[in-house]
Amino acid sequence: MIKKKNSPKYIFVLGGVISGVGKGVTASSMGKILQDRGYTVTSIKIDPYVNVDAGTMNPTEHGEVFVLDDGYETDQDMGNYERFLNTTLTSDNYMTTGRVYQGVIEKERSMFYKGACVQVVPHVPLEVISRIKTAQKKAKADCVMIEIGGTIGEYENILFLEAARMMKSETPDDVACVVVSYMPIPSTIGEMKTKPTQHAVRTLQASGLWPDMIVARSVLPLDAKRKEKLSFFCNVKPDQIISAPDVKSIYDIPINFEKENVGDILCEVLALPKRHANYKKGELNRIAWGKFVNKVHTSKTEVKIAIIGKYFDTGDFMLSDAYLSVIEAIKHSAYSLNKKPVISWINSGEFEVSKSKTLAMVRKSLKDLSNYDGVIVPGGFGARGVAGKLEAVKYVRENKIPYLGICYGMQLAVIEYARNVAGVRDATSKELDSDALHQVITIMESQKEKVEKENYGGSMRLGNYKAKLLDKSIIAKAYGNNVITERHRHRYEVNNEYVDTLKEKGLVFSGTSPDGKLMEFIELPKKAHPFFVATQAHPEFKSHPLSPHPLFVAFIKASSR
Numbered sequence: 001m002i003k004k005k006n007s008p009k010y011i012f013v014l015g016g017v018i019s020g021v022g023k024g025v026t027a028s029s030m031g032k033i034l035q036d037r038g039y040t041v042t043s044i045k046i047d048p049y050v051n052v053d054a055g056t057m058n059p060t061e062h063g064e065v066f067v068l069d070d071g072y073e074t075d076q077d078m079g080n081y082e083r084f085l086n087t088t089l090t091s092d093n094y095m096t097t098g099r100v101y102q103g104v105i106e107k108e109r110s111m112f113y114k115g116a117c118v119q120v121v122p123h124v125p126l127e128v129i130s131r132i133k134t135a136q137k138k139a140k141a142d143c144v145m146i147e148i149g150g151t152i153g154e155y156e157n158i159l160f161l162e163a164a165r166m167m168k169s170e171t172p173d174d175v176a177c178v179v180v181s182y183m184p185i186p187s188t189i190g191e192m193k194t195k196p197t198q199h200a201v202r203t204l205q206a207s208g209l210w211p212d213m214i215v216a217r218s219v220l221p222l223d224a225k226r227k228e229k230l231s232f233f234c235n236v237k238p239d240q241i242i243s244a245p246d247v248k249s250i251y252d253i254p255i256n257f258e259k260e261n262v263g264d265i266l267c268e269v270l271a272l273p274k275r276h277a278n279y280k281k282g283e284l285n286r287i288a289w290g291k292f293v294n295k296v297h298t299s300k301t302e303v304k305i306a307i308i309g310k311y312f313d314t315g316d317f318m319l320s321d322a323y324l325s326v327i328e329a330i331k332h333s334a335y336s337l338n339k340k341p342v343i344s345w346i347n348s349g350e351f352e353v354s355k356s357k358t359l360a361m362v363r364k365s366l367k368d369l370s371n372y373d374g375v376i377v378p379g380g381f382g383a384r385g386v387a388g389k390l391e392a393v394k395y396v397r398e399n400k401i402p403y404l405g406i407c408y409g410m411q412l413a414v415i416e417y418a419r420n421v422a423g424v425r426d427a428t429s430k431e432l433d434s435d436a437l438h439q440v441i442t443i444m445e446s447q448k449e450k451v452e453k454e455n456y457g458g459s460m461r462l463g464n465y466k467a468k469l470l471d472k473s474i475i476a477k478a479y480g481n482n483v484i485t486e487r488h489r490h491r492y493e494v495n496n497e498y499v500d501t502l503k504e505k506g507l508v509f510s511g512t513s514p515d516g517k518l519m520e521f522i523e524l525p526k527k528a529h530p531f532f533v534a535t536q537a538h539p540e541f542k543s544h545p546l547s548p549h550p551l552f553v554a555f556i557k558a559s560s561r
Contacts, residue, residue, distance in 0.1 A: 007174050008136050008269040009143045012164045014211075015151045016200030017180030021217050022244070024077035026180045027145040028084035029253040032289070033263040034143045035085055036254075037275040042139035043081035044093050045074065046130060047149045048156035052098040056457050059322035066096075066325065067489045067541055070444035071463025076324050077147060083328060083544050084254070092135040097156060100127050121162060128163035143270075153203040157234075165208040173271045179204065179211040180244075183218035183226065192218060201234040212269045213262075214241045221245045228482045240265055249296045251545055254289065292545050295335040303328055303339045303560050306372040308346045308392050310385030326378045326406065329543035333552035339560055344372070348388035367397045374531075374559030375400040377409030379489065379538060383432050392414050397404075397532055402558040404551070405534030410522060411441045413534045414494055414502070422505040424498070426553055431492050440502075442495040444518075451491065460491050462541070465513065467520040467537070474533055475521045478554035484511075486537030493536065494519035511535070531558030 013027040019475035024045075028488030031041040045138040051057060054065045055073030064076040071214070082089055104127050108118045138143045148160045149264035159327045170176040181197040201211055214236055222243035231238040242260045247253060257263070267274045307323055321401040327343060334341035349356070369375060375396045389409075393416040396403045404415045411429060418440045429441035443451060450459045466485050476482055499509060499519065506528060510526055524532040543549035 006142075008141060009174050009176070009272065010132065010136075010167060011143065011145050011176045011266065011270075013145065013147045013178045013180060014204065016179050016204075017151065017184075017196040018182045019151055020127070021060075021151075021180050021182050022215075023147050023149075023180045024080045025084075025246070025250045026215055027077075027147045028080045029109050029177070029257050030262060030266065031081065031143070031145045032084045032254045033257060035261060036268065036289075037141040037267075038399075039272070039275075039543045040140060041143045041145065042084060042087070042093060042135060042141040043078075043085065043145040043147070044135050045081070045147050045149065046075045046128070046160050047075050047094075047096045048154065048160065049096050050094055050098040050101070052102055053094075053096065053458055055460075064322055064324045065489070066306035066460055067487045067538060069464045069487065071458075073458060073462065073489070075149070076333060077149075079328070079541065080250075080326050081145070082541075083358055086544050086546060090136055090138070092131070095131050097159075100131070100159075103127050103131075105451055108180065117400075120159065124159050125166055126516060128160060129167060132163070132167075134265065136215075139164045143272075150208075152200045153340040158207070161204070161207040161209060162327070168209060176212040176266065176269045176307045177204070177209050178213045178215060179218060180215040181511070183216050183222065185219055192220065192223070193235070194226055197230060198233045200528070210471050211236055213239065213265060215244045216241060217244045217327070217343075221247050223480060240269075249293065251289075251293050252294060254408040288546050292335060294484065295338060296331075299335055299338050299340040301339050301560075302342050303344045303374070303556060304333055304344070304372045305348050305556075305559065306369060308348050308351075308375060308389060309376050310348050310380060310389075321406070323378050323542040325538075325543070329549050329552045330376075330556070332543050332545050332548035333556045336553060337556055337560065339556060346392075347384035348392065351388035351391040352385075355535055364467060366391060368399060369395055370399060372401065372402070374555060376404045377556075378540075379407035379409065381408065381431070384462075386432060390419075397529065400470060400529055402531035402555060403533070404531075404555045405522075406540065407488075407536060407538055410534035410536050411492060411494070413522060413532075414440055414507070415506050417505070418498065418502060422498075422507075424501070427498075429492060438498075439541065440495050440498045441492050443491055443494050449473050461488050463487060465537075466518075467511045469521065470508070470510040473508065473521075474523045474526070474531070474554070475510045475535075475551070478550045480550065483514075486535070487541045488537050490536060530561065531555060 012024050015021050015023045027043060031043055035041045054075050064077040066074050068090060069088050070090050074094040078089055078094060104123055116217045148157060181200050183192050185192045201341045214230060214298045215307050227238050230241050242262060264274055309323055330341050330343060340351050351362055353359050353362055389412050393413050415427050418424040424438050427440045428436045430439045430443050462484050465488050469482045471482060508523050509519050510523045512519055521535045539549045539551045543552060
């Protein structure tokens with residue numbers, strides 16, 4: 001077979017031993033390294049779930065749902081790719097088992113296969129390969145990072161591994177496999193163990209693949225003895241086994257990988273010219289990245305931010321992944337101002353009277369909010385935890401603590417203001433009480449039929465929408481523009497029947513849809529509150545390390561004061 005010149009390269013990133021080992025940030029970091037060497041890079045996430053997209057998944061089950069510009073609801077790793085590569089991805093960059101099977105079945109129904117017997121193999125892996133190559137072509141990418149969710153050996157990953165095997169078999173020099181595996185150090189033994197990784201690699205080899213690189217994740221750096229054992233038992237060169245110890249910040253990872261010569265190794269495996277950072281395009285970005293990471297380590301002045309949500313509890317453990325993009329947006333903006341963010345995750349149940357929490361305990365918890373420089377109420381759905389969020393919003397408004405409400409955080413701010421300032425005592429949302437008299441938050445007209453028919457998957461108001469900002473408002477000053485674009489994910493909106501009443505009582509609707517029908521932003525005048533701002537959008541999805549989101553920057557500035 002004659003190999004085409006300048007053929008695109010595909011790097012599959014697979015996980016070994018445990019989930020959550022860091023495949024997403026590994027793929028992002030490797031993509032960043034190749035990007036800094038002048039290569040055009042795009043990223044793909046493959047999730048093994050039968051869900052068609054991530055939109056219907058519970059955040060405590062799967063973490064944050066990340067929304068792309070085109071409105072596709074995806075896994076949180078897509079956010080990592082966009083942040084590290086400073087790029088915008090599309091629905092072509094994300095697939096699930098459900099979406100792949102849906103595509104195969106739709107093709108079969110339309111006679112795409114011309115009457116052939118459609119089989120799991122080869123047709124499903126071929127569909128996967130087709131989607132990978134479509135994403136590459138649309139991005140015109142030199143290199144494609146492909147993360148396969150889950151871990152090696154899981155039954156649901158077999159078809160994706162088969163797709164990788166078929167691609168590797170066809171063009172060996174164009175496909176690389178990177179295994180990100182966990183190296184446990186049992187406390188009772190005190191020694192780093194390689195055996196779980198050996199078994200993971202052996203399982204991968206049984207699928208017809210072999211690793212070109214092993215990224216060894218652990219609490220501590222990998223030593224020479226462990227590298228030697230992994231090399232011997234996994235048939236990988238010692239210099240292609242990468243030490244990846246825990247680091248202070250995920251943004252350290254590309255720099256650590258460069259120290260381990262990851263860029264050179266990838267270029268060698270994929271027969272790419274071993275470029276150093278492209279001085280015309282990549283070097284400035286590389287320097288900027290280094291400056292950002294330096295701020296992560298050297299910023300000393302603390303800014304204390306509380307995030308009040310309800311998706312934190314997972315059994316006896318705390319899950320911050322449900323609000324991952326919000327957390328990263330806080331970091332980006334804080335470090336850009338040479339501030340050290342100290343983030344606390346507070347379950348809104350802390351502010352609700354219950355069997356285990358008396359009114360006195362709730363009042364104490366609310367007073368504790370005064371210890372924070374700023375408070376965020378992020379997105380969410382449903383009635384659970386709402387009473388506590390409303391109490392928190394009331395407290396920060398009355399005590400003039402900087403507040404940023406996002407999506408549901410804006411809707412709850414409107415309800416709280418209506419109840420406690422505008423005199424609409426029983427103000428609520430249709431989502432919370434469909435029979436309530438004063439629904440200051442109501443369902444969008446375009447969503448009514450969808451909800452009635454229980455059409456919940458991928459049917460919300462999703463993706464990029466423009467907003468027109470009020471001249472000289474806090475929002476307009478933060479953005480530096482009067483027309484902006486943000487990503488959305490919601491079914492409910494401010495009921496326009498109550499807008500005039502709320503305005504009369506001092507609430508400022510500082511941003512609307514271009515036609516003026518949808519309230520996109522609210523704020524209070526500075527004479528009433530130092531920073532009380534909320535948006536129906538999700539600005540966190542557009543914040544990147546080297547370009548922090550202006551709304552979060554304004555919030556951190558206000559919190560720092």
